[in-house]
Amino acid sequence: MTSGNIAVIDIGKTNAKLALVRRSDQSEISVITRPNAALPGPPYPHFDVEGHWQFILDGLASFHTEHGVAAITITTHGAAGALIAKDGSLAAPILDYEHTGPDDLAGEYNAIRPPFAETGSPRLSMGLNLGAQLHWQFMNDPSLRERVFHIVTYPQFWAHRLSGVLATDVTSLGCHTDLWNPFQHQFSSLPQTLGIAEKIAPPRKPGDVLGTITSEVARRTGLCVETPVFCGIHDSNASLLSHLVTRKPPFSVVSTGTWVIAMAVGGNPVTLDPALDTLVNVNAFGDAVPSARFMGGREHDLALGGPAVQAKASDMLEVLSNCSMLLPAVVSETGPFAGHQTHWVGGEPPKGSGQRSAAVGFYLALVTSHCLDLIGHRGPVIIEGPFARNAAYLKMLGVAASSPVVPTESSTGTSQGAALLVAPNEAQQHQIPALTVADKQLNDAFLRYATEWNSSLIKD
Template identity: 30%
Template sequence: MRERPDARIAVLDVGKTNVKLSAVCQDGTILETVSVANRVVDGPFWREHDLVGIGDWVMSSLTELCLRHDITAVVTSGHGSGGVLVGGDPDHNGDGAALPMIDYEQPLPEDIRLGYVPLSGSFFDRGSALMLGATHQARQMYWMQQVQPEAFAKARWFLGVPQYWAWRLSGVAVSEATFLGAQSHFWNTVERHWAPIVAACGWQALMPPFAAAWQRIGKIRPALADRYGIARDIDVLAGIHDSSANFYRYQAAGLEQATVVSTGTWIVALSSTVALARLDEHRGMTCNADVDGRPVGGALTMGGREFSLVAGQQAEGPPVSIETLLRLVDRGTMALPSFGDDDGLFPGSAGQGRIVGPLPGDPAERKALAVLYTALLTAECLDALGSEGLVVLDGNFLREPLYAGLVAALRPGRETLYSLDAYGVASGAALLAGHATRRDKAPIALNTPVSIAFPSIPGTGDALAGYAQRWRRLSRSNTQLHTDTQAHPKPGNMTERSTP
């Protein structure tokens, strides 16, 4: 990479809902971000992503960024539930795909679901429980192979989302540990070998050689650079899983021992210190990988989606007041899991979400209940990982001022900090460009949550502690509650369980 103080990194972050392109300083400071919806369309075999349309947007937006910033490298990142089966030419059919990219949030045909299960291997082969729908990349591959064998047989590579876009830009195909470690079902992170399904289905030749996330795999393809009028000497890095990029931001800042909780559609807690024997696939726990390919324990649940269901139309309303929060705790009004088709940390709870105690009296109380509920889910993730040390919270939930204070109050005597940086994935991905030469810790701004005072209850601590104890007991119970209960309707479009 060209070494200049004013050099900038372009980060392409492909999320399930939106695609973002950012210009980032070498220290991770975001200068500019543009975004577009990640469009999904109905196809003949499955819902598919509009890779041609996204590709046109990526290149035109990158061209504009290069006019405004001295871009010297591009780093790609993406959600862990997608990949693309490609041919040998990135420009073939406009997107290089041998078959359309599958939208993971859709049900599987029953024969595909049943045929895949016995091939999926052990927990460490998978890195997670068997989730619903088309979540796992290996399950997408299996689906493609079964319904389109002729097109499948002509494919050259299967690439995870970040590596696909790196290939589109550079023409170089690689595999990468953080993405394969994001419950792809291709890679056993603990033992560092391909999962048995790869050989069983004859996929070995479709798996390109490994590269580290920070490795420069090539330059922008000359034909692509000339077509869009950008410099030919821009480096393209191998790319990284989005949650792993955010985790790397804290590693680069010297916080390797911290448990990081990222919040958005999913609550994702990652810890490099959890014992592997503690990981329980039946409680939403996962085995991921960091940028060095080492195992990272995880716990995840679809908290953001559930927040919206509990809060209702008030989800985007004014911040929750402490008075409303205290009123709900005092009354014992609580939301119990789970409001979607994902069990999360509570096996068998999918679709069983309900409200117990006096029902929320107005939209403000519904939103306060949603904040309480997601704070409790966060604490449950941390308990599952046995996180006794520093915890850092970040992501969308921090827009609600009381969220961090609630999580801190639910783990008294232990350190909880939070970051208000809304672009942690882009910052972490950009820091990869300096991985090999970094001598100092990367800067990061962390805040201490505001303390929330709850009434004291003799013999049991404060009111929140008693509330949380009862919430955990009821959440773990399979007993159907008949009093003060309101069943929550299952959302019609939530038929899948998936990873971020």
Template identity: 25%
Template sequence: MKKVTAVFDIGKTNKKFYLFDKNFKEVHKEYISFDEIEDEDGHPTENLPALKEWLKTVFNQILKTNKYEVKAINFSTYGASFVHIDKYGNPLTPLYNYTKPLPESIVNEFFETYGPREEFLKNTGCADLSMLNSGLQLYWLKKQKPEVFKKIQYSLHLPQYLSYIFTGIPLSEYTSIGCHTALWDYGKKDYHSWVYNEGINKILPTIVSTETSINMNYNGNRIKIGVGIHDSSAALLPYVRSLKKKFVLVSTGTWSIVFNPFTEKPISDDVNDKDAINYMRINGKPVKATRMFLGNEYKVQVAKLDKQFGVEEDYHRTVKFDYDTYFEIIKDFKHCYKWESIIDEDMPEKTQISYHKYEHAYHQLMAELVLIQIKCIKEALGDDHIARIYVDGGFSNNDIYIKLLSHYFRDKKISTTDASLGSALGAAISISDNKLNSKFLKENYALKKHVPFIVSG
């Protein structure tokens, strides 16, 4: 039987299950998605009972096959989500969705007690205060649902709840605490004083390292069970473990998030900057991060261009970088696009595109988006001397995006990776004793180096 590590990688939409061999190669995968259910206010939320049943069913089926010997299991999930359990281990509330609005009165009351607002946000590495800052959910429950709050034995971050389903042991770990929860004071390296003042610390389980695993007899099998990991931190881990030199990771998708795991100054100086946030590495060290709504804005603007120029909706994928087109644009460069989901001081009052060719308008779009991306990267870098930038996610395959990034950061080494297994692999690596070597990204992530284009005189 092949020895494998099992990983449940739980996204908002797709729930995936992987088996990896000792070299972290995928040997099995299955996935499912559930329709959301509603909480007591009619807000959509995760179908937690269905998720729990699927986890158990899938895992038990794998144990019954005689193809694999499961040596370990771990869990990677989205963050900002709590499961509150009673003394019998049963969930007391729905898994409240981080898109659920918090009552304004609660936020105001919180800041009257624990403000000023900007200082609090910076100390806790948050960009705003809402249900996306899951610690505030505990404050909200205490103030507005005291009868429920009284019954909470433990509040578990979602990755740790999935681990709890298999172990029955309630634990906390750094990556979940550190993802914009408003619980952690990055300066003090401890829970923020409000957590102790409100007695919230009493329902938060013991903090352990994310690399912790529990050796258990599960259905007659000796299995190492991990404590779970937040997906963004999991995606960062293969880089941290396999690279010797400092780097920043630009993880692109709907959001483009720039991670600097080697920061000397985790907290941004600009208290009004809503897009500088913090995460935590598995050992509790801070990760400085900046974000922009890159994929979302790109989708909005490309749909408009498709309509304006009457092209098929996939046409943008065929447009490659063209030096002459780019040179024409930058000769008399001016900003043409008014963004819908990004705020930038350089954007005009309304979109004005004077080009007659789709290719020109598209090059202009990418040039403007990359300029904002550069600001994000520079902010994440701060004063840290880091010479390497890695790009993964959807835009790592966008020829113009990568060519322009390489051009503007001529003094840095730019590489792209295909990290479609990112968070799942990170979860497997976090509980493995195997050391990763410098060839890991090349062998597992299709690592590709990029050189800047030559500027002709």
């Protein structure tokens, strides 16, 4: 069994990170980041994989020199895959899923994609369904299909570069790709329809060891050539993993970042509605998990419209008193309020103020609470990622969801979750005590605000 420090490649939609996690207590020894800015093309907007690769190699070398690296694992955002040529290089750049190109062939793709009942994947815009990306790429480049020998999901693109081994993983395949049937634990009918069934690499569990690093990676980083490379995992499922192995259901985990993903474990039975951006995720053990999502991190930045100022108690009280509230959706292309136009009611707090931060935090909490309702949430709500440090968000969510809200301490919960792939039985809970609004009068003010916010949605 691997001991020592675990290097985690953590590619989010906004930032690429490399974290070094101490196995003994899952603490983060070091974290470095670089922006994940898409390159404009040609042939289309795509991820800067070569820039990331140099960043990863340099970071691994630095981590190993300073602390030692015993294993490597990977977590990335979903809705991305790599088309691998015969020589192991990319047959085409990795498409940025926010490119609108696939929408040009939406009608043709809709005619061939499997139904929600088969895949648990809602029909999403742009390239958010990986199947739609592949269909669009093959239709726009007739020679591409012949140049592609293998298709891997995004965590396994990095695993392949590190180890030379080809794979996909069940969590990435289960992330609204249209390519996976989470109920039968197998590929959906779409790969056969697209003519790529023989090209997609075999699915593996995220905790499988694919192999060891190549001699070239060992030479470039100084790591031992026997350093194992683990298969890798979709980022929101990395956040979920530690709770699956340390908690008894029911509970929900809310993974926050560019996307806010709410996942219910052991919740009430519900009928998911793909029109509301609810979906079935697949966890690290291959099981289906009812989920809902919206672009909360991006909405946070857009709604603030300026610097983030920590909201004080007095700021929250002023917003509650004035009933100044933001209505959805700041990013109207996705989420349970897709198609709604955002606006302020009760007065718009000035940008750069604590009141603005409080009102935006309340907004994000109320959308999160709505997502939790849609997936049959029960029990405590664990918050992973940057929103775990947003007091306005946490306090409003606890009241709106009528549940204990438990923020985690980690700044990169996805990295610690991915590190657990190396030794899931050694998971430890790194959590701050559950937050509650102890003052009844203040609690009532939060509750009135939440009630008025929901009433305003109906009026709209």
